[in-house]
Amino acid sequence: MDVPLELSAYTRVLKLASTPSWEEFSQIAMIAGAGILLIGLLGFIIFVVMNAIPGV
Template sequence: MNKLHSNINQTLKTYLRVLKLTKKPSREEFLMISKVAGLGILAIGLAGFIIFVLLVEMPQWV
C-alpha cells in the first residue's frame, strides 16, 4: 500500500510540475490552433465521406 501511495504521489508531483510550466495562449495562438484543428477535422471527415461513397455507390456502378 505504501508503494502505491508513493507512485501516486510521484505522478501527481510530475503533473503539477508540468502544469506550472504551461501558460495561457495568446489570442493569435489560440486562433491558429483552432484553425489547424478545424482543418484536420474537415480533412478526416472528407476522407471518411469519400471512402463511404466509394464503398456504397461504387458497387452499383458495376
C-alpha cells in the first residue's frame, strides 16, 4: 500500500473537480427530489394495498 501514490491520485481528482453552476445544481436537486417522492409514493401505495387486503 503506497500512501503517497494514493494521495497524489486523490489530489489529481480534486483538481479536476469543479463546483456545479446553480442551474446544474437545481436540476440535479429536482431530479433527486422527484425520485425520493416517487419511491415514497410507491411505498405508500403498497402500504394502502396491504391494509386494504387483510389476508395478504
